[in-house]
Amino acid sequence: MSNIPTKSILVICPSDIVLTGLFEILKGSQAEEIIQLHRGDEIFDYPALAGHFLVIASPEEIEKSSALIRKILSTDGSVQFMNLQLEPVAVNTNQAVNLFDSPALICYKANEIMNSFPANQSKDTNAELTRRETEVLKLLTKGYSNKEIADQLFVSTHTVISHRKNISEKTGIKSASGMTMYAILKKIIDVNDIDTADLI
Amino acid sequence: MELFNENNKLASVIHKDHSLLPVINRLGIKLGFGDKTIRNICEEKGIDLNFFVETINVFHYEAYFPEKRLLDFSVSMVIEYLLKTHKYYIEYLIPENDRLIELFLAANPAESAENDLVRRFYTKFKDEFVIHMNFEERVMFPYILELNGAILNPDLRDAFIKKYPGYSIEGYEKEHSNMDDKMDDLKNIIIKYLPPNYDQNRGNAFLFNLFMFDKDLKNHSRIEDHILIPKVKQLEKVLMSHE
Numbered sequence: 001m002s003n004i005p006t007k008s009i010l011v012i013c014p015s016d017i018v019l020t021g022l023f024e025i026l027k028g029s030q031a032e033e034i035i036q037l038h039r040g041d042e043i044f045d046y047p048a049l050a051g052h053f054l055v056i057a058s059p060e061e062i063e064k065s066s067a068l069i070r071k072i073l074s075t076d077g078s079v080q081f082m083n084l085q086l087e088p089v090a091v092n093t094n095q096a097v098n099l100f101d102s103p104a105l106i107c108y109k110a111n112e113i114m115n116s117f118p119a120n121q122s123k124d125t126n127a128e129l130t131r132r133e134t135e136v137l138k139l140l141t142k143g144y145s146n147k148e149i150a151d152q153l154f155v156s157t158h159t160v161i162s163h164r165k166n167i168s169e170k171t172g173i174k175s176a177s178g179m180t181m182y183a184i185l186k187k188i189i190d191v192n193d194i195d196t197a198d199l200i
Numbered sequence: 201m202e203l204f205n206e207n208n209k210l211a212s213v214i215h216k217d218h219s220l221l222p223v224i225n226r227l228g229i230k231l232g233f234g235d236k237t238i239r240n241i242c243e244e245k246g247i248d249l250n251f252f253v254e255t256i257n258v259f260h261y262e263a264y265f266p267e268k269r270l271l272d273f274s275v276s277m278v279i280e281y282l283l284k285t286h287k288y289y290i291e292y293l294i295p296e297n298d299r300l301i302e303l304f305l306a307a308n309p310a311e312s313a314e315n316d317l318v319r320r321f322y323t324k325f326k327d328e329f330v331i332h333m334n335f336e337e338r339v340m341f342p343y344i345l346e347l348n349g350a351i352l353n354p355d356l357r358d359a360f361i362k363k364y365p366g367y368s369i370e371g372y373e374k375e376h377s378n379m380d381d382k383m384d385d386l387k388n389i390i391i392k393y394l395p396p397n398y399d400q401n402r403g404n405a406f407l408f409n410l411f412m413f414d415k416d417l418k419n420h421s422r423i424e425d426h427i428l429i430p431k432v433k434q435l436e437k438v439l440m441s442h443e
């Protein structure tokens with residue numbers, strides 16, 4: 001799984017013609033994903049969405065469901081709203097998409113907002129393990145529990161758990177046996193030093 | 201992401217997402233469906249149209265999971281689908297994975313220590329997984345089906361309660377996160393940490409299969425955790441209210 005938060009667009013409109021039209025047009029924007037909803041509360045059908053979102057909907061729809069949408073979507077990213085104007089009134093704002101805007105202009109407006117999304121605070125996933133983390137990893141591969149490791153290193157169990165979490169984030173490996181494999185392949189420990197029948 | 205609907209031609213659905221092939225097989229459809237729409241095919245084969253459409257959409261797009269509607273499907277329909285999925289794992293996906301990992305490892309006999317590790321890790325994951333499915337098929341699913349039977353037919357209730365005093369799915373529920381973690385670890389170990397001199401094509405072939413397995417397995421676990429188990433809890437409450 002990639003750690004870069006995705007940028008997605010959520011288009012809400014009861015009209016399939018408008019939805020499908022915007023969907024096709026917005027394929028030309030930088031959004032990685034475009035989701036179409038007829039009503040704001042259909043967001044309940046998408047409990048696993050993650051990343052940053054630009055929501056395009058009528059002012060009435062935004063008024064009605066922005067709180068709900070924020071609640072469901074903003075667990076790990078930001079949510080921005082843009083008005084969808086279906087009347088051919090002359091507007092000149094970057095905060096609204098008009099039915100008669102050209103495809104290029106629509107994508108431009110959408111990109112402007114998506115550019116404002118906070119850049120990925122890159123947790124350095126490729127970083128080498130620190131000395132302490134390596135020590136914790138070595139003890140883990142010997143089958144010690146968090147508590148035992150804490151005692152040996154004179155730190156709290158809480159600290160050991162947070163080291164483990166960092167190891168998982170840096171290596172992408174979550175299970176104890178996976179960590180043992182990693183340690184062997186990276187030559188952090190020697191395969192002869194551990195009981196592989198038990199630990200892998 | 202576009203979701204599919206009953207008016208789509210099944211052929212164009214498969215062109216857009218061929219990872220759905222095993223899913224439509226499980227739902228009772230074989231290749232050779234010409235230009236028929238999903239609706240045509242489901243009517244012809246007597247397949248529940250809503251179940252078909254929701255199942256392929258949930259598989260097609262991970263973020264989509266309309267829990268409320270999914271809870272409307274009957275327990276027996278969901279279990280039948282899960283059983284067919286197990287059968288697909290046991291009869292095809294696991295043996296295929298075994299074959300591909302062996303081909304992959306055999307291409308690089310010099311790294312025998314590393315090969316052994318990978319093999320051992322994979323085998324451990326696989327054993328755990330097979331035991332898990334066995335448990336579901338022999339203990340958990342029968343319990344659920346009997347519970348469902350007792351709800352549908354009041355005559356069966358006494359016998360059910362006698363057989364399962366203090367009936368509760370909580371005693372049967374098994375974790376999926378362990379297996380999901382190991383699957384992710386296996387992918388990462390092969391992608392990120394394997395020594396460089398291995399056979400690329402065989403490595404890719406194994407990984408393709410593993411990714412397919414991973415996607416299928418996570419979908420399967422999600423159906424069990426978020427549809428089957430909540431449904432069973434509902435049924436238990438219904439039965440309790442009749443006692």
Ligand SMILES: [Fe+2]
Binds near residue numbers: 282286333420
């Ligand atoms: Fe299962």
Ligand SMILES: [Fe+2]
Binds near residue numbers: 332336376421424
């Ligand atoms: Fe399961």
